Amino acid sequence: MTQRLLLTGVDKSFTLHLRDGVTLPVVAGVSFHVDGGECVVLGGQSGAGKSSILKMVYGNYGVGAGQILITHAGDQVDMASADARLVMQVRRQTLGYVSQFLRAIPRVAAIDVAAEPLVRAGVTAEAARERAAALFARLNLPERLWSLPPATFSGGEQQRVNIARGFLPDLPVLLLDEPTASLDARNRQVVIDMIAEKKANGTALLGIFHDADVREAVADRIVDVSRFATAAVAA
């Protein structure tokens, strides 16, 4: 399958100006690739830098050094140096992301939260809502919740809204940050099936999964992030 994502020599550290400018190293020299049709899983203990890698790929975190090449509209875009507008364009057309926690928007109904990326991509509001409803049903999200804003939902309910929002648009690359962490076994299985379907239609997936059973079921390869750990720099 064709390569969709390539990281080469990616570094990340945080400079904490409020703490005397101490530098917190996270990862260095991160290099791996993801092909269309496969799911690469980031492994490593909590704090190893897995989420930070996804956020750099998404353009949500800055990149200290290295390249993150993504195939976008027939070209290679380096997310490490792309300007804000190009990052937005890549997100709209190429790159989806299921964040670990849903960022609720006040007053917006769950169904519209999930349908929004489709509407932005040009699908009519009605068609987008129908597709969101179908996915909510599949994820066993109680129908009485669909028209309510998710701010007061349980963790697992919010997570399913977030999953629907990320999975609905058909984007060639999809990032998943612990999407199954607060789901029961039945819904975990639904997500496993959804990932398999994405793989079958050629999507490149890069994910973090806490549960060993989910990882077993979806991973084609595991990239152990702890091998990119950097030695702490004394302040």
Place this chain on the structure above:
Amino acid sequence: MSMQDNDPPLMRVSNLTHMYGDRIGCRDVSFDLYPGEVLAVVGESGSGKTTLLNCVSGRQHCTAGTISYRMRDGRLQDLNALSEAERRFLMRTDWGFVHQNPADGLRMNVSAGANVGERLMAVGQRHYGRIRETADDWLGRVEISHDRIDDRPGTFSGGMRQRLQIARNLVTGPRLVFMDEPTGGLDVSVQARLLDLLRGLVDDLGLSAIVVTHDLAVARLLSQRMMVMKDGQVIETGLTDRVLDDPQAPYTQLLVSSILQV
């Protein structure tokens, strides 16, 4: 969202400086604003946000720098080269300006319907019935009930007044809207409703906007890009979620860490 990927900028601001005598209002500010884009300008009180907004919206002359605007015919126009009459025409037809204090943007001694309708008359509409119909429609869109159309804004709550000001600004179909602390004086629950309304309108109409706010949550909800100002200068700029989640400048880190959660 109607943002086209290869559109040229709608507005281009280069090295804009405004001095109040010896005091810096804003200094050496440059940015491009693209069609369909919402740019947030954040920073604490006195950082130069209002000065910048007033300069780029033609409400105040700048001391130095240039502001170019893409006219409806596609021409990039240097705003300093416009006559006063041309500038006023542009402000009336193509732009909106939402003030923090609704009283600054409304006529308090005429009805809600007239506040919206008179903007249509100012751009040349004459048919009374149609003006009233459009005004009524816009009041509905900003969630003001039809039976309040003949009431004066003085009888409205703060949130309603702000929604009326928004209707008055959007009724003429501007391409660019400037907002100075649009949720500033409102209670939190009222703010949430207004923000949601603004988000929907900006999306539906494909508006471009520059929103000045000291509230990072407002920037997060409304904007795709943001600029952080301090002492009149832009100290950090970029994708809104990047600036908020991975702030680089010491001052931006302080701003972000000073709020509970955005």
